[in-house]
Amino acid sequence: MIRSCCPSCRLRFSDAAPEVRLVACPFCAQPLQQRPIAETLGFRLMALDEPAPTPAPARRRPGV
Numbered sequence: 001m002i003r004s005c006c007p008s009c010r011l012r013f014s015d016a017a018p019e020v021r022l023v024a025c026p027f028c029a030q031p032l033q034q035r036p037i038a039e040t041l042g043f044r045l046m047a048l049d050e051p052a053p054t055p056a057p058a059r060r061r062p063g064v
Contacts, residue, residue, distance in 0.1 A: 009028055
């Protein structure tokens with residue numbers, strides 16, 4: 001069985017309906033890779049029905 005995953009974030013994504021499939025990681029925006037489940041052992045599982053994370057607003061340095 002193959003899973004969509006983001007090796008840089010160490011996330012694997014659950015299967016979902018075809019219209020919900022991701023092409024990029026919601027955290028780092030890198031393209032997802034397709035890997036066998038054995039290679040994603042230890043990656044955190046993220047269900048596609050969970051709300052996508054929102055990026056934190058950029059901080060401005062004082063005096064800039």
